[in-house]
Amino acid sequence: KLMMLGQSFNVIHFFGNQTLAPNDLPVNTRHLDTTFVNLTMTDKVFLSMSIGEGRVRDAARLTAIARGLTMEELAASPTAITNININSPRKFDVEMAAAAMAMAEMGQATVITPFTLMGAMTPVTLAGALTQQNAEALFGIALTQLVRPGAPVVYGGFTSNVDMKTGAPAFGTPENTLANIAGGQLARRYGLPYRTSACSASNAVDAQAVWETQMALWGAVNGHGNLIYHSAGWGEGGLVADFEKVIVDCEMLQAMAEFLSPPEFSEAD
Template sequence: MSTERRRRSSERSQGRGTAAIPQLPLRRVQNPYPPMALLSADQIEAIHEASMHILENFGIEVMSPRALSLFEKAGAKVDHATQTVWLDRGMVADALKTTQSSYTLTPRNLARKINLGGNDINFTLVAGPPNVHDMERGRRAGNYADYCDLVRLAQHFNCIHMIGNQVCAPVEMPANSRHLDTYFANVTLTDKSFHVSAIGRGRALDGIAMMAISRGLTLDQMRDDPGVTTIISVNSPRRFDDMMAEGLMTMAEFGQSVAVTPFTLMGAMSPVTLAGALAQQNAEALFGVVLTQLVRPGAPVMYGAFTSNVDMRSGAPAFGTPENTKANIASGQLARRYSLPYRTTPGSASNAADAQGTYETMMALWGAVLGHGNLVYHAAGWQEGGLTASFEKLIIDVEMIQHMMEFLTPIEVNEGELALDALGRVPTGGHFFGEPHTLERYSTAFYQPMLSNWQNYEAWQEAGGLDATARATRLWKKALEEYVEPEMDVSVREALEAYVAKRKEEIGVEEP
């Protein structure tokens, strides 16, 4: 976008007749409360021991010759014929000694850096759906125009701290090079960190390189100052495919963040019991952690968890269930057992941005927060079990995230907050509306929602009688009007364009 177009966009967002969408300011979000513990210390150790038994006796299939060689060189038992690796607990313990309990991701805007670990909590845009939906245009295949609009919304809302990997797949573009276009949108339409695709070495390295260009750094300079992350999905049960393994090793080699995340759906890809699923998840996650440290000791890595259940009547995945919520909390306990940052996810199986979608997501979101998740992935826009990115659901989720952020703001107890003077001035049976203590604080005393409607029934009807989903439609459209593209030096943009053009020429063009 030209400087003149950005100026006009800024003027539109600041000078329109209607007020801007209320939202919380950009800030570091931390969880000041003790993490919830569903499992006792003995139960955590029992799960750990079961995980060690899996690694030592059952093994993990690794479909990458390079990874097999790394494990073998480090002393693991390797069967190249079956591509199986067995780890002893000593190798796991040694790898955990070199991991980091927290680290920072720095994008091109230093004000947007995020900390992964400790009490910090960060929320990301939904990632990976092949479809997109809004209430006006309906469900459709993912495309680049919608992709860019969803990324703009992520930039506009301060509570979304990071862009996920392809908020929707732009299926009209060649599959072998579309990641370059989505990276370009991520790094130009936003100034936030983003998730790169780790399906093989090339896609991972392209994301690292483009973030480095946007920051004016070399790849070597980025090794000790990471700017991007990825999710390594384990093909549960107990399989790392070659592309995921190569992506993991590339990210670790260049010092970028990796969240090793088994996809354990109880009753399908893991045992039907929560304890068994957690033991399997733990073994698979630790296996990936070990691989990152064999590539580069100290490489930033997160404990990833995505354990939920299936509907045993149909086999369909279910999210936001009580079991999913308990898994989110318990997985946080396991991550802390190993002093690793923790990635978790809220989700819903609802096919619409409706009450089901909201209560399932909120249920899992509470699990993520109570479990002290550091990276809450797929936090905004997830619909249809992750198969659709929804504009309305994104708005609903932003409202829920902001509610959670305000819940995480500690209660102040001091002379002004105790309000004894005001209590003494208001007579018995009186009210506090006109009290100076109230008048000094009324505009900032409580969270101001952007989506909730607190009108009485008659006023709500007179205003159109819109439910929350219909109001969400209005809000995402208004947010796109308010969006302002972050400034980027012309030379940096040209360098990014040149990189994309060069890589597309090297890759070659495939039919979409």
């Protein structure tokens, strides 16, 4: 139902690897089910499940079948994309590294995203967190290019704070918004597309949910984000997928898209 709802909004351009975790399905095959749903219920781009080489290869094969292409033809026409998180600080998990290398080998796109939350995985300062984010992102990007020079890759940023009392992630803060902008500047320095996010840590669809998402969204837009993750239906720091928040978020996204559209002036006006 969430996929069908997202499909109905033109302002949503792509989906995550799974709208929510299908815990009632076997762990070793559920990625096949979610990929099948993405391929059959939507006509939009979606992220492949990235935990391990086998899952990304399965998703790429299913995508090739859906397009009527061989794997060689798919490599010449990249269609699959996945997100690879760095296990900050400065660690690349074996499963994620294997998935990144497999995607590069197949000529498909990877989004390399350090998971940098200030005060937990990084220094508490914005400068220190961004320095670490940049180093980790470049490491993952370089790995894909070692496997296949020219493989499509996206610079990812996910820098925000944690609550220093509880350790819970915080989003839509001034630091998170600034990090979204600065991440885009770093990505453009290297001539790469930029992935950012519009997150909220609120556990209800309330004023907090709106202001956090709106603050993060302004940072993502001002950072010239090419892919803005978690921007529709995300709640409680990613623990919740919410129908009501999809509607609220899409209202904000549509308003932002219209605001960014250049005004038209004609003789009739």
